[in-house]
Amino acid sequence: MAKALPGYGTINVPMDRVVPFGAVTPAPVGTQPLFHTSNWRVVRPVRDEEKCTRCLQCYMACPDACWVYKEEDDTMEWVGDFCKGCQVCIEQCTVDGALVAVPELDFEGGVVRLEKPF
Ligand code: SF4
Ligand code: SF4
Numbered sequence: 001m002a003k004a005l006p007g008y009g010t011i012n013v014p015m016d017r018v019v020p021f022g023a024v025t026p027a028p029v030g031t032q033p034l035f036h037t038s039n040w041r042v043v044r045p046v047r048d049e050e051k052c053t054r055c056l057q058c059y060m061a062c063p064d065a066c067w068v069y070k071e072e073d074d075t076m077e078w079v080g081d082f083c084k085g086c087q088v089c090i091e092q093c094t095v096d097g098a099l100v101a102v103p104e105l106d107f108e109g110g111v112v113r114l115e116k117p118f
Helices: 057-061 088-092
Strands: 043-047 067-070 075-078 099-103
Touching (some): 057 067, 057 088, 088 099
């Protein structure tokens, strides 16, 4: 029986829905358009190619694996479908100004909000 924190109840999670700490849950790409967390985004991380040293802190810090590094040509790519604009990557960036938050609506074709919330 799980212990509840004082003042809190417990949630009975069925065993087949339990996710262990540290588990990776791959996003169901292409099967659930509503799962695209980019719909939450209000700012977009933008990398300065000149300033970026490829330290890969952003790559390691992103909780949604939105940064892709290709060693063969030393290039980095941002894949925005699952970027929710949390800015963790920007916080972790080791070079001042190499990764900055730009308002989503500054981009032509910026994220379009869903008509219906989740
Ligand atoms: S803003 Fe958050 S979700 Fe988006 S790339 Fe950075 S760390 Fe990942
Ligand atoms: S953390 Fe900053 S400097 Fe390092 S790879 Fe990412 S954008 Fe470049």
